Amino acid sequence: MNLFYKIITFKPSFGLRIVTGLVGIVLSLATCGIVGLTDMVAAQLKTNDESFEGRLTEAGAKVYFEQCARCHGLQGKGADGAAPAISSVAFLGTKTTPSQRLKDIGWIGTLEGYIEAVTASGIPIKSSQVWEQNHPPFSQRFGGPLRDDQIRNVTKFVANWKQKPFTDGVVDAPKPGAGSGPQPTPIPLGPKENAGLEVFKGAGGCTACHAIRGIATGAVGPTLNKLASTAEKRVTQADYKAAGGKATDAAGYIRESILAPNTYVVPDCPQGACASGVMTANLDKILKPEELENLIAYLVTLR
Amino acid sequence: MAIIGQKLVSQIRETGWKATVAQRTDDAFTRFTAGLTWDDVRGILRGDPPAKPNPRVKPHTEGFWFHIRPTFYHEAVTTLYPTFRLGYLSALFFLIETITGMFLMIFYTPSPERAFTNMIDILTNVPFGSFMRDLHRLGAEAMVVVVTLHMWRTYITGSYKKPRQFTWFTGVILLIITMFLSFSGYLLPWDQLAFWAVTIGTSMADAAPLVGREVNLLLRGAPDIGAGGLLRFYLFHVLLFPLIGVVFLGVHYYKVVRWGLSLPPEMEAIGEDTARKVDQTKRVMFMPDIITNEIMYAAVAMAILAVSSATWYTAPLETHSNPQVTPLHTVAPWYFYWLQGLIKIPHILPFPDSLNMINKPVDDLFALVGLTPKMLWGIVVPPIIIVLLFAIPYIDPNPSRRYKDRKIAIGLAVAFELLILYLSLGGIPTGVPGTGFGYVGGNPVVEVAQEFIPDEGESEVKAIPFDELIVGKYPLANDPAIDEHKAPHLREIVRAIYADMEHRKHTADPLGKKMPEEAEGDVQVKLLQEDLKEFIITIRYIDENQSPQTFSKNAYIHKNSDYR
Numbered sequence: 001m002n003l004f005y006k007i008i009t010f011k012p013s014f015g016l017r018i019v020t021g022l023v024g025i026v027l028s029l030a031t032c033g034i035v036g037l038t039d040m041v042a043a044q045l046k047t048n049d050e051s052f053e054g055r056l057t058e059a060g061a062k063v064y065f066e067q068c069a070r071c072h073g074l075q076g077k078g079a080d081g082a083a084p085a086i087s088s089v090a091f092l093g094t095k096t097t098p099s100q101r102l103k104d105i106g107w108i109g110t111l112e113g114y115i116e117a118v119t120a121s122g123i124p125i126k127s128s129q130v131w132e133q134n135h136p137p138f139s140q141r142f143g144g145p146l147r148d149d150q151i152r153n154v155t156k157f158v159a160n161w162k163q164k165p166f167t168d169g170v171v172d173a174p175k176p177g178a179g180s181g182p183q184p185t186p187i188p189l190g191p192k193e194n195a196g197l198e199v200f201k202g203a204g205g206c207t208a209c210h211a212i213r214g215i216a217t218g219a220v221g222p223t224l225n226k227l228a229s230t231a232e233k234r235v236t237q238a239d240y241k242a243a244g245g246k247a248t249d250a251a252g253y254i255r256e257s258i259l260a261p262n263t264y265v266v267p268d269c270p271q272g273a274c275a276s277g278v279m280t281a282n283l284d285k286i287l288k289p290e291e292l293e294n295l296i297a298y299l300v301t302l303r
Numbered sequence: 304m305a306i307i308g309q310k311l312v313s314q315i316r317e318t319g320w321k322a323t324v325a326q327r328t329d330d331a332f333t334r335f336t337a338g339l340t341w342d343d344v345r346g347i348l349r350g351d352p353p354a355k356p357n358p359r360v361k362p363h364t365e366g367f368w369f370h371i372r373p374t375f376y377h378e379a380v381t382t383l384y385p386t387f388r389l390g391y392l393s394a395l396f397f398l399i400e401t402i403t404g405m406f407l408m409i410f411y412t413p414s415p416e417r418a419f420t421n422m423i424d425i426l427t428n429v430p431f432g433s434f435m436r437d438l439h440r441l442g443a444e445a446m447v448v449v450v451t452l453h454m455w456r457t458y459i460t461g462s463y464k465k466p467r468q469f470t471w472f473t474g475v476i477l478l479i480i481t482m483f484l485s486f487s488g489y490l491l492p493w494d495q496l497a498f499w500a501v502t503i504g505t506s507m508a509d510a511a512p513l514v515g516r517e518v519n520l521l522l523r524g525a526p527d528i529g530a531g532g533l534l535r536f537y538l539f540h541v542l543l544f545p546l547i548g549v550v551f552l553g554v555h556y557y558k559v560v561r562w563g564l565s566l567p568p569e570m571e572a573i574g575e576d577t578a579r580k581v582d583q584t585k586r587v588m589f590m591p592d593i594i595t596n597e598i599m600y601a602a603v604a605m606a607i608l609a610v611s612s613a614t615w616y617t618a619p620l621e622t623h624s625n626p627q628v629t630p631l632h633t634v635a636p637w638y639f640y641w642l643q644g645l646i647k648i649p650h651i652l653p654f655p656d657s658l659n660m661i662n663k664p665v666d667d668l669f670a671l672v673g674l675t676p677k678m679l680w681g682i683v684v685p686p687i688i689i690v691l692l693f694a695i696p697y698i699d700p701n702p703s704r705r706y707k708d709r710k711i712a713i714g715l716a717v718a719f720e721l722l723i724l725y726l727s728l729g730g731i732p733t734g735v736p737g738t739g740f741g742y743v744g745g746n747p748v749v750e751v752a753q754e755f756i757p758d759e760g761e762s763e764v765k766a767i768p769f770d771e772l773i774v775g776k777y778p779l780a781n782d783p784a785i786d787e788h789k790a791p792h793l794r795e796i797v798r799a800i801y802a803d804m805e806h807r808k809h810t811a812d813p814l815g816k817k818m819p820e821e822a823e824g825d826v827q828v829k830l831l832q833e834d835l836k837e838f839i840i841t842i843r844y845i846d847e848n849q850s851p852q853t854f855s856k857n858a859y860i861h862k863n864s865d866y867r
């Protein structure tokens with residue numbers, strides 16, 4: 001109690017006041033000096049800047065996976081008919097070479113500017129027949145769902161692929177003009193193929209997992225737009241043979257893929273790497289032999 | 304011009320260069336200090352006794368700044384007790400906030416498109432920017448503390464009694480202004496924390512009967528906080544509230560000088576006020592004693608604030624505000640936890656069931672006039688508290704300021720403070736850690752994920768060093784397959800998530816909810832880009848309807864993001 005009383009009735013002497021005051025002032029000024037030095041000389045500001053760039057890229061990743069991945073794919077590799085690859089050397093360029101894509105279309109601004117512009121406003125005119133839809137606008141200013149800070153963040157995220165793009169982009173990104181003009185008339189399907197298409201849409205239940213332009217939009221298994229052409233290439237590949245694949249032509253490959261889907265597991269699915277055991281494995285029991293033949297006949301026409 | 308020139312020339316002729324310059328400088332100095340010569344000031348700082356007649360009272364009579372400061376104090380109020388210098392410190396913080404605030408204003412635009420970007424600019428592009436922001440934020444919190452303590456001390460020493468009732472009255476206005484300043488400033492960074500705390504705060508006004516909707520519209524400028532709301536809060540914060548603050552600070556200060564600082568209660572006869580009748584021998588002159596004292600306090604407070612801001616304190620900045628996504632467990636500023644506690648009152652009563660007997664009829668009564676319990680606690684009670692605060696000096700019938708005569712008053716105050724403390728603890732968004740008091744969490748599965756990857760704010764997961772995030776999938780286990788030397792933090796987190804999940808299986812949370820027995824899960828680390836990884840917690844369980852469920856939550860982690 002006595003001590004308490006002493007503390008609360010403490011009155012610093014004149015000298016103590018001056019000294020304590022001086023110490024306080026010097027300490028405050030020194031702190032300001034140190035803060036100034038770390039901010040400017042020791043580049044604290046730059047560290048802060050990198051830190052926030054990182055955080056904004058994180059926020060951009062969230063936007064990308066919510067809004068863009070459904071067309072451009074989880075790894076930005078694009079998807080047939082839906083969207084071009086944007087995680088590609090051709091689009092992003094490398095540290096030393098500028099973007100080929102921007103050169104081709106004659107964009108004179110920066111890469112970031114282009115990404116931001118396309119994302120914000122969409123591509124208002126049909127630039128190519130390769131894509132089912134025009135690029136949708138994303139900025140709220142143009143009727144889209146995103147605020148402009150989100151557009152800037154997703155731009156940072158896309159541009160950040162530049163350090164190591166997932167593809168070189170030559171295959172995935174069509175050259176400007178490629179496929180423009182009238183679309184090639186589809187090969188007319190015969191009665192057998194038409195019956196096969198019906199199996200694909202109906203009894204087979206394939207549409208739940210696979211996408212074919214204009215017919216199905218499943219996003220579990222690989223897109224089948226060009227199945228026959230890829231199949232022909234695949235049967236010659238070493239990894240296919242190593243996995244035990246026995247087919248020598250497209251029809252054989254497709255038959256095998258349907259009857260024994262786990263023999264060779266395709267590397268890329270829309271959601272990432274394909275997993276073995278996902279595709280229905282007992283289709284020979286579900287489909288009648290005739291239905292199976294029709295289905296294969298249809299799938300072989302996909303080129 | 305000619306005349307001044309002539310005078311100068313003749314003065315130099317008569318007394319020489321040196322003396323003229325010295326005399327003129329001293330003259331200017333004296334005009335600046337409103338009456339003190341250079342030697343006077345030196346004397347003050349050296350503690351010399353004053354000359355006679357005392358020149359040091361001149362600034363009080365002639366200058367503007369010192370005319371609202373007294374020329375002397377009673378010896379008995381110059382020690383730490385009874386004032387603890389809390390009122391002075393409140394004014395000091397008001398000044399610090401004004402100066403740091405003006406600095407921030409230069410770089411800030413009150414628009415939803417720019418505000419958050421501006422905040423980042425302040426932190427990444429403006430020298431002293433983050434320091435100033437920390438000072439401003441910490442200063443604001445300190446000011447709330449100091450002003451509240453100041454109110455406490457004037458209450459405890461009974462200084463609000465005759466003739467200082469109106470001093471107290473203006474003080475309550477200053478308290479409200481302090482709170483409003485803090486609250487309006489809270490919105491300005493325009494991050495998730497800001498947006499949702501203020502949305503919830505103003506939505507309480509919305510709940511008020513009759514005028515609630517209109518008041519809310521007036522505050523927000525639209526049904527929801529947007530461009531209009533931000534601009535209004537900005538103008539409140541930098542214009543309206545400071546203006547009211549300055550006006551009442553002036554009145555408050557003037558009243559303090561007019562009545563003098565109240566003496567320690569035991570020194571006066573009951574009902575008497577002798578603060579202004581100070582015996583010559585008991586006088587402590589403002590210059591040099593009080594002023595050096597005040598400079599010392601200011602310097603020490605400033606040093607503590609500056610060192611804290613430069614070291615341990617960092618003002619938070621979360622992600623950009625998003626009206627579409629309410630973060631789980633929105634956080635009000637801590638000095639409003641008691642209000643949050645009030646709204647949660649049915650959850651935090653120590654004996655909710657028995658009290659229902661009283662609670663229910665009260666609620667029913669209020670329901671008759673269209674008030675829900677939330678309105679009762681959120682809208683009706685706080686204004687009552689404020690009105691009571693204003694009224695204290697006018698309704699306290701006790702003329703005595705002595706502690707032993709004021710057992711009831713002091714007892715009530717302590718009880719009130721304990722109640723506020725209780726409500727504040729109950730108002731902590733996640734409840735008091737380790738006790739479950741005030742807990743309002745939801746599904747335990749979601750809570751586990753939220754615990755490690757909160758929607759906003761710091762988290763252990765985000766603090767894992769980037770290199771330790773080794774790509775792979777790790778089933779939750781006590782001994783996960785992670786190299787202890789290569790990735791100790793990652794390993795610890797996986798273990799901690801497992802432990803938390805197991806704990807929740809065996810012990811129900813305060814609301815009686817348990818984690819399903821069979822729940823199991825994993826942590827997955829994916830590489831998205833060279834310097835960007837994804838951390839995913841997945842928990843699989845069987846819900847009450849016996850159907851299997853999967854819950855997962857993720858965080859993106861950039862190499863540089865450096866969450867401190």
Ligand code: HEM
Pocket residue numbers: 386387388389390391392393394395397450453454457462463467470471472473474475476477478481552555556559563564565566
């Ligand atoms: C921004 C907020 C405030 C400022 C800047 C301020 C400033 C001051 C100052 C400088 C004093 C002189 C005594 C001292 O230093 O303690 C004082 C006295 C006083 N204040 Fe405040 N004050 C504020 C808020 C309040 C509040 C919230 C209350 C009470 C509700 C209050 C009630 C009083 C009373 C009753 C006195 C007279 C004390 C006495 O004579 O002993 N003030 N105030």
